[in-house]
Amino acid sequence: MYNARTARLVDLIQRCPKPYAEIPLVKGLPLVGNLPKFLRDPLGNAQALALHGNVVRSRTFFETVTLLGPDANQFVLHDSAGNFSSRGGWQYWIDAVFPGAIMALDDPQHKHHRRIMQGAFKRSAMERYVHDMGPVIDEVLGSWPTGTGRPMRLFPQIKALTLNIAARVFMGMALGPEADRMNQAFVDTVQASLALVRRVVPPLAMWRGVRARRFLVQLMQSRLADKRAHVAPDLFSQLCHARSEDGERFSDDEVVNHMIFLMMAAHDTTTSALTTMFYSLARQPEWQDRLRADALARPSAHLRYEDIAQCERTEWVMKEALRMYPPLTSIPRKAARDCEFGGFQIPKGTPVGISPIHTHHLAEWWTQPEAFDPERFSPARAEHRRHAFAYLPFGGGAHLCIGQHFADMEVKAVMHQVLRRFRFSVPEGYRMPYQLVPIAKPRDGLPILMQPL
Numbered sequence: 001m002y003n004a005r006t007a008r009l010v011d012l013i014q015r016c017p018k019p020y021a022e023i024p025l026v027k028g029l030p031l032v033g034n035l036p037k038f039l040r041d042p043l044g045n046a047q048a049l050a051l052h053g054n055v056v057r058s059r060t061f062f063e064t065v066t067l068l069g070p071d072a073n074q075f076v077l078h079d080s081a082g083n084f085s086s087r088g089g090w091q092y093w094i095d096a097v098f099p100g101a102i103m104a105l106d107d108p109q110h111k112h113h114r115r116i117m118q119g120a121f122k123r124s125a126m127e128r129y130v131h132d133m134g135p136v137i138d139e140v141l142g143s144w145p146t147g148t149g150r151p152m153r154l155f156p157q158i159k160a161l162t163l164n165i166a167a168r169v170f171m172g173m174a175l176g177p178e179a180d181r182m183n184q185a186f187v188d189t190v191q192a193s194l195a196l197v198r199r200v201v202p203p204l205a206m207w208r209g210v211r212a213r214r215f216l217v218q219l220m221q222s223r224l225a226d227k228r229a230h231v232a233p234d235l236f237s238q239l240c241h242a243r244s245e246d247g248e249r250f251s252d253d254e255v256v257n258h259m260i261f262l263m264m265a266a267h268d269t270t271t272s273a274l275t276t277m278f279y280s281l282a283r284q285p286e287w288q289d290r291l292r293a294d295a296l297a298r299p300s301a302h303l304r305y306e307d308i309a310q311c312e313r314t315e316w317v318m319k320e321a322l323r324m325y326p327p328l329t330s331i332p333r334k335a336a337r338d339c340e341f342g343g344f345q346i347p348k349g350t351p352v353g354i355s356p357i358h359t360h361h362l363a364e365w366w367t368q369p370e371a372f373d374p375e376r377f378s379p380a381r382a383e384h385r386r387h388a389f390a391y392l393p394f395g396g397g398a399h400l401c402i403g404q405h406f407a408d409m410e411v412k413a414v415m416h417q418v419l420r421r422f423r424f425s426v427p428e429g430y431r432m433p434y435q436l437v438p439i440a441k442p443r444d445g446l447p448i449l450m451q452p453l
């Protein structure tokens with residue numbers, strides 16, 4: 001009798017969430033904590049944290065609780081209880097250059113904006129976007145310095161390509177000096193949002209970013225009246241005319257803010273995805289050949305909307321590149337109320353992070369996670385379906401990437417044309433030196449030999 005009661009009491013105490021202070025703390029180095037390790041090797045850093053459990057405190061920019069594994073991802077992203085604020089997680093990074101960004105809105109504003117923004121990603125709009133990408137990709141690929149027998153630095157070329165696609169498809173601009181100026185302003189705002197030093201002082205990145213944002217705002221404002229007056233196929237115009245099911249629309253300021261943020265959200269992420277795909281395919285010529293055979297079997301030189309669903313093997317390769325090198329290695333939030341996870345209390349106001357890159361490399365969920373194996377995404381194996389939150393390069397829940405299908409189309413449209421024109425390779429044994437934070441990119445620009453077919 002006594003023993004049973006004691007056991008019940010012990011069980012009750014054990015099930016009580018432990019206080020925040022008992023969450024394992026990984027101190028890292030004096031003063032800088034875990035920041036250098038996080039910047040150098042976010043996967044290794046998360047794996048080192050995981051040695052202490054699935055709920056771990058560490059200091060990167062500030063003390064953060066990292067929640068690890070698919071259940072943690074689900075708890076944070078599929079947040080029906082309203083435990084987490086996306087605004088709290090992102091505002092430090094994006095408020096100065098991207099005020100009003102949808103990613104930094106919480107409900108009910110987030111829901112309101114998302115319902116309207118969805119209108120710019122409806123099927124009829126997507127068909128036009130992919131149609132309009134074709135000639136830009138064609139023109140830019142035609143200007144690549146290939147066939148010289150010397151490697152070309154791929155990363156800057158991909159960056160210029162995605163910027164030119166954005167100028168055309170987002171803004172409705174032709175390639176030329178105006179698009180170049182906008183693209184440069186845009187690069188400056190992106191660099192500011194990712195800058196580690198956040199002070200708006202010349203000549204720092206934040207200062208350049210704030211100045212570039214002013215230019216972009218003026219540029220968008222000067223075109224608003226025209227975009228409002230006519231429905232055109234570009235994203236800017238679509239956003240001006242987008243309506244929610246209840247007929248709500250964006251104000252002029254909201255259109256401008258969303259446009260600038262959308263360009264930022266689309267740009268480095270898609271550039272990163274394309275770069276890692278090129279790298280993976282350059283190292284795995286047998287996969288490159290398979291994808292080329294698929295591309296050559298499609299009838300048209302430019303990918304059409306109806307071809308997208310047929311690019312099955314390109315999609316596996318894209319998914320695998322995003323699994324191994326997710327452009328966003330971690331996703332920040334702030335606890336909006338007291339909650340508990342994994343047996344620990346997480347008080348309101350706590351900065352919380354999840355780590356897609358860590359989940360993507362868990363041997364528990366992925367067969368040989370370090371191996372490049374696109375077939376793991378085939379219907380026969382479907383490893384990404386083993387847990388709803390084991391694969392999350394596009395996040396999940398309410399803030400799930402609204403541009404996921406756009407990115408998918410853009411990557412497939414680029415790859416379709418590239419594979420039909422070039423064979424590409426890296427020297428035997430080459431390993432791309434990689435920077436994963438703030439966004440994945442090669443440190444050496446990825447020298448790659450592109451040979452016309």
Ligand code: HEM
Pocket residue numbers: 086102103104114261262265266267269270273322326327328331332392393394395396398399400401402403404406407
């Ligand atoms: C491979 C390319 C891309 C990747 C890996 C990616 C990744 C992500 C991730 C992880 C999030 C969620 C962030 C969070 O929960 O805090 C997100 C949100 C978002 N993405 Fe993407 N993205 C990509 C391309 C794009 C493109 C092409 C667009 C626009 C055309 C876009 C627009 C957005 C927007 C607007 C949000 C915020 C959505 C919201 O808060 O409701 N992204 N993206």
